[in-house]
Amino acid sequence: MADEGRGRQSGRRRGQGELETQVLAVLRESAGALTAGQVQEALGGDLAYTTVITILTRLHVKGAVVRERAGRSFEWTALADEAGLAALRMRRVLDAEQNREAVLTSFVTTLSPDDERLLRSLLSEPPSGES
Incomplete structure:
Protein backbone atom coordinates (compact mmCIF):
# COMPACT_ATOMS: atom_id res chain seq x y z
CA MET A 1 0.00 0.00 0.00
CA ALA A 2 1.55 3.33 -1.04
CA ASP A 3 0.64 6.60 0.62
CA GLU A 4 1.23 9.29 -1.98
CA GLY A 5 4.71 8.03 -2.76
CA ARG A 6 6.18 9.17 0.52
CA GLY A 7 5.22 6.48 2.98
CA ARG A 8 5.87 2.81 3.29
CA GLN A 9 5.45 0.65 0.25
CA SER A 10 4.65 -3.01 0.88
CA GLY A 11 5.66 -2.72 4.54
CA ARG A 12 9.18 -1.61 3.59
CA ARG A 13 10.95 0.27 6.34
CA ARG A 14 12.37 3.68 5.40
CA GLY A 15 15.97 4.54 6.20
CA GLN A 16 17.04 7.70 8.01
CA GLY A 17 18.29 9.36 4.82
CA GLU A 18 15.03 8.59 3.06
CA LEU A 19 13.01 10.00 5.96
CA GLU A 20 15.11 13.16 5.98
CA THR A 21 14.54 13.60 2.26
CA GLN A 22 10.79 13.06 2.66
CA VAL A 23 10.55 15.51 5.57
CA LEU A 24 12.51 18.14 3.61
CA ALA A 25 10.23 17.63 0.62
CA VAL A 26 7.14 18.19 2.78
CA LEU A 27 8.65 21.38 4.24
CA ARG A 28 9.77 22.70 0.85
CA GLU A 29 6.35 22.05 -0.73
CA SER A 30 4.59 23.90 2.09
CA ALA A 31 3.49 27.50 1.68
CA GLY A 32 4.81 28.25 5.17
CA ALA A 33 6.34 26.80 8.30
CA LEU A 34 4.87 23.54 9.62
CA THR A 35 4.61 21.94 13.04
CA ALA A 36 5.88 18.40 13.55
CA GLY A 37 2.27 17.20 13.67
CA GLN A 38 1.56 18.77 10.28
CA VAL A 39 4.70 17.13 8.84
CA GLN A 40 3.59 13.80 10.31
CA GLU A 41 0.15 14.18 8.73
CA ALA A 42 1.63 15.16 5.34
CA LEU A 43 3.77 12.01 5.42
CA GLY A 44 0.67 9.88 5.75
CA GLY A 45 0.57 9.58 9.54
CA ASP A 46 2.28 6.17 9.66
CA LEU A 47 5.34 7.57 11.48
CA ALA A 48 5.37 8.10 15.21
CA TYR A 49 5.33 11.75 16.25
CA THR A 50 8.60 11.21 18.13
CA THR A 51 10.23 9.90 14.94
CA VAL A 52 9.19 13.06 13.08
CA ILE A 53 10.60 15.21 15.90
CA THR A 54 13.86 13.23 15.82
CA ILE A 55 14.23 13.70 12.04
CA LEU A 56 13.40 17.41 12.28
CA THR A 57 15.93 17.85 15.10
CA ARG A 58 18.64 16.04 13.11
CA LEU A 59 17.91 18.24 10.10
CA HIS A 60 18.12 21.30 12.36
CA VAL A 61 21.52 20.22 13.70
CA LYS A 62 22.70 19.73 10.09
CA GLY A 63 21.55 23.23 9.15
CA ALA A 64 18.95 21.95 6.69
CA VAL A 65 15.94 23.42 8.55
CA VAL A 66 15.23 26.27 10.95
CA ARG A 67 12.70 26.29 13.73
CA GLU A 68 10.79 29.03 15.44
CA ARG A 69 8.96 28.73 18.73
CA ALA A 70 5.18 28.61 18.28
CA GLY A 71 3.55 28.30 21.69
CA ARG A 72 4.82 25.12 23.34
CA SER A 73 6.00 23.70 20.03
CA PHE A 74 8.12 24.70 17.05
CA GLU A 75 7.33 25.53 13.47
CA TRP A 76 9.87 24.22 10.99
CA THR A 77 11.05 25.62 7.63
CA ALA A 78 13.41 24.00 5.12
CA LEU A 79 16.66 25.76 4.24
CA ALA A 80 18.11 23.01 2.06
CA ASP A 81 16.74 20.93 -0.78
Missing part, protein backbone atom coordinates in the same frame (compact mmCIF):
# COMPACT_ATOMS: atom_id res chain seq x y z
CA GLU A 82 17.74 17.32 -1.55
CA ALA A 83 20.97 18.43 -3.21
CA GLY A 84 21.77 20.65 -0.24
CA LEU A 85 21.12 17.82 2.18
CA ALA A 86 23.38 15.51 0.19
CA ALA A 87 26.07 18.19 0.22
CA LEU A 88 25.71 18.55 4.00
CA ARG A 89 26.14 14.78 4.39
CA MET A 90 29.23 14.80 2.16
CA ARG A 91 30.69 17.68 4.15
CA ARG A 92 30.04 15.88 7.44
CA VAL A 93 31.88 12.80 6.17
CA LEU A 94 34.79 14.92 4.97
CA ASP A 95 34.95 16.83 8.26
CA ALA A 96 35.17 13.55 10.18
CA GLU A 97 38.36 12.48 8.39
CA GLN A 98 41.86 13.59 9.39
CA ASN A 99 43.45 13.33 5.93
CA ARG A 100 41.17 15.54 3.83
CA GLU A 101 43.53 15.45 0.86
CA ALA A 102 43.45 11.66 0.73
CA VAL A 103 39.66 11.59 0.99
CA LEU A 104 39.19 14.21 -1.72
CA THR A 105 41.78 12.55 -3.97
CA SER A 106 40.07 9.20 -3.57
CA PHE A 107 36.67 10.76 -4.26
CA VAL A 108 37.82 12.54 -7.43
CA THR A 109 39.53 9.43 -8.82
CA THR A 110 36.25 7.49 -8.56
CA LEU A 111 34.20 10.06 -10.50
CA SER A 112 32.97 9.30 -13.99
CA PRO A 113 34.63 11.39 -16.71
CA ASP A 114 31.46 13.49 -17.07
CA ASP A 115 31.26 14.14 -13.31
CA GLU A 116 34.97 15.00 -13.23
CA ARG A 117 34.49 17.53 -16.07
CA LEU A 118 31.53 19.03 -14.24
CA LEU A 119 33.49 19.31 -11.00
CA ARG A 120 36.45 20.91 -12.80
CA SER A 121 34.08 23.37 -14.46
CA LEU A 122 32.48 24.26 -11.13
CA LEU A 123 35.88 24.73 -9.49
CA SER A 124 37.06 27.05 -12.29
CA GLU A 125 34.11 29.41 -11.73
CA PRO A 126 34.63 32.32 -9.31
CA PRO A 127 33.05 31.72 -5.88
CA SER A 128 29.53 33.08 -5.40
CA GLY A 129 29.49 36.81 -4.86
CA GLU A 130 32.79 37.37 -6.69
CA SER A 131 33.28 38.49 -10.26
